[in-house]
Amino acid sequence: MNTNDRVTLDFLQAAGLLEAELVWSNDFDAIREPLAKFLKVKSALGAANHPALRQLVEQLLSTENDLSIGD
Secondary structure (H helix, E strand, O other): OOHHHHHHHHHHHHHHHHHOOOOOOHHHHHHHHHHHHHHHHHHHHHHHOOHHHHHHHHHHHHOOOOOOOOO
16 A cells, blocks of 8 residues: 555544544533544645645554553
């Protein structure tokens, strides 16, 4: 899988997490659904997304994809 495809999938995964009925802080809850929609739209840009937005997605996924949790 190339970098562009990986970034696109990461954006879509992050959007899915934001849409999920997970426990979020009340402050964050107000923006999570619009942010999910934004990430879905921007996912098509793949690696061409702004570095700050890519970093935000990486942070959202950091614990989701951390296989060391629970060890």
